[in-house]
Each structure stands twice: as structure tokens, then as C-alpha cells.
Amino acid sequence: MSENEKSLRAAVIALAGYRAGGGLSALDEIESYWRRQVEANGYIPSRAELDPRGFSRALSNCFVAEAITPRHLRLRLTGQHLSDVMGMDMRGMPLSALILPDSRPHLEQLISESLAGMTRPVRISLFAPPRFGQPALYGGMVLLPLRDEAGAPRRMLGAFATVGKPGRAPRRFRILGAGEVDRPETTATGRPALRVIEGGLSARV
Template sequence: MVESETHPRAAVIALSGYRTGGALSALDDIERYWTQLRDDQGSLPSRAQLDPRGFSRALSNCFVAEAMAPRHLRLRLTGQHMTDLMGMDMRGMPLSAVILPESRPMLEDKIEALMTGDGTGVRLTLISPRSYNRQALFAGMLLLPLARENGTPAKVIGALATVGTVGWTPRRFQILGETARPARRPDLAEGDAESRRPSLTVIQGGVVEPAC
């Protein structure tokens, strides 16, 4: 058993894939598009305003979910990557189905904060632990709120991207922590990678021992 695969600091390894053009860059593409829509109109974008051409490189990683309770989301549209991870079409399933039972209360807390908060998104660092014939698989999950439309359930646009080999499916994940994006400094250039590098807030008790 490799310590880096079971200790919270394993998240640092996951973040090594978080660079422009890296395995987790799909999260940036979708968040950048959502932010641009929000900045242009001064309020949350709606589902109807989303144009897939605006984040075409990230379509495989993208999903749209709707609130079915204050702490739960149901997947309405999913990209191919989630299908590949779970080995099945996830449309109509709860988002929590991709999370291991030990981490589902944490996900529910984050969803509740997202749906009742100030419109700020949530970005999580995840791990699918190593088990028989499967290597540890690191991942990032992004959840961004959308505006309500004519009394319809609240919706979320999100993304799930991984670093590593998928192996046998399904791959379910535990939450290592929440990735906070630091406030942008005006003196940093637009393309400066340091301005986009995240930090990780580890959620204590969020790591379970993988099967050997």
C-alpha cells in the first residue's frame, strides 16, 4: 500500500495535473465560460444561455444536474467521460452515485451551500482509491450554479475530470478537499500560470483506507 494514495497530501499529486492543457483543464474551460457569461450580464447564467460551442473542448467532461432536494442533485445531461468512469449512462441518476458512501455527507453539505449561497462555485479534489487491478485515480469536480427559469428546479453545470488510468469500472470517488481559487491579482499577466494555481483545503476525515 502506498502512503501517498491514502494520506490527504495525496491531493498535491492530483493537482500536478492541474495546468493549462493538463488533464484537469476541462474544469477551467467550463468555469471560464460560466464566469464570462455571468460578467456579461451581471447575474447567474441560465441553462438556456449555455452554448456548447463556448466550451467545446470540455464537452466530454461536462454535466448538467438539477436539484431534486436541498442537498441532492440529479444528473440530466452527462458527458462521455462520466459514462466511461461508471460503465453506464448516468442520466437520471443522483450525482452522489459517483461518490463513495463515506464522502456523500460532505457532498451534500457542498450542494446545500452551493444552492443557498451567493452564487460562488465549488471545486473539489477527489480520489478513487487503489484496489485490485486498479490504480488510484485522482479527479477534480466543478459545480457552478445556474439561474432558475420560470419556476423550474435549480440547475447546476459541472464537470468531472480525472488524472490517471480508469481501469475497471465503476470508479467511485471520495472527497479529499475543496480547491480554493485565490483572488486574481491585478499585477499578474493574463497568461500567468501562478494566478491560476489552486490551493487545497483538506476536509478532515474525508479519506478512507483503500482495499488492498
């Protein structure tokens, strides 16, 4: 088994067990809050309509970003977890700074599709490869559209969380899988459904 295959297998195990350890539960909390706003109002919320008390336990994992082009987001507000993993204040920086260069086109595609009108969450499975002083790090991100004054999705409420020890900062991640989701799929044990796909991992995280 190659090192890459071992890393993907480890990612499956780490991500499948996150509910028991709560490593990525912040994604669920923020997504659930966003869904409640959509269901209550019939439309995606604006940044002004967000009430942090609705996702207070996940504040350190959340961020707010705005579109600077149809394919790029700039971070405006960031939680402490993102700063800790990157080793710097990420406010004002592009969201792509978190992602390894070979995965940035994929991120740009996801941003473009979401800003073009998707009204459901986009879940992203992440993996930071091990290097000296940096153990393998698994994580996830969710992007939730926010409407502007004209009703268009020009901002994003996001959440970022990891499983494992970050090690030496900064850490940058490869996208293992991503997609638009209605509801997180779970197995009979209550864990997220995961499936290995060609070139990476597809997961509801």
C-alpha cells in the first residue's frame, strides 16, 4: 500500500469517527443554525441577520468571507481556530491561502458555483499532508451563502475545523472531496457516510 493510500485510509478513519470525539461538530452546529434561518424566513440570511448566540459553541471555528471575484473569497472575520492552525491573523487574506496550490482550482470552482446561486451548504473534506514537525491533519469546511442588500449571494458564512494535533504552523490543506449537500448522510451507527472515490475522498463531514 502506497503512502498516499495509507493517508487516505487514515483520513476515512479520522473523519468517520469525528462525531464520537466532536472534532468537527462545529460544522454541524453552524450549518444547523443557517438552515434554521432559511427554514424560518424562506430565504438565505444576510450577514446583518446573523446572531452569534445561535452558534456560540462554534464561534472559534466560524468565519465570514466576501467575494472579491466570482471565484475568490476574502476573509473578513475569522475565529481563533483558523488563526491557530495558520499561525497568523487571517483577516483580509484570501480563503485560498488555507489550501495547497494543487487544490485551489477545485476551491475556485466550488466558490463560483455557490455564488452563482446555490442555496444549500457546500461541505469540503480536507487533508494536510505530514511533514517535519507537522503530523497528518484532517479537517472539514462548510460554506453557507449569505445574501447582500440586493438578495444575491455575495458573502459566505463558513466554518473550519480539524481532527488531530495541528503541529507547526502554517498548515495548508488538500481538498479530498466536496459537494453540495441537503442533509449530512449518516450510517446506521449515526456516523457520517463516507466513500472513497478516484483521486480522493468523498465525505459528509
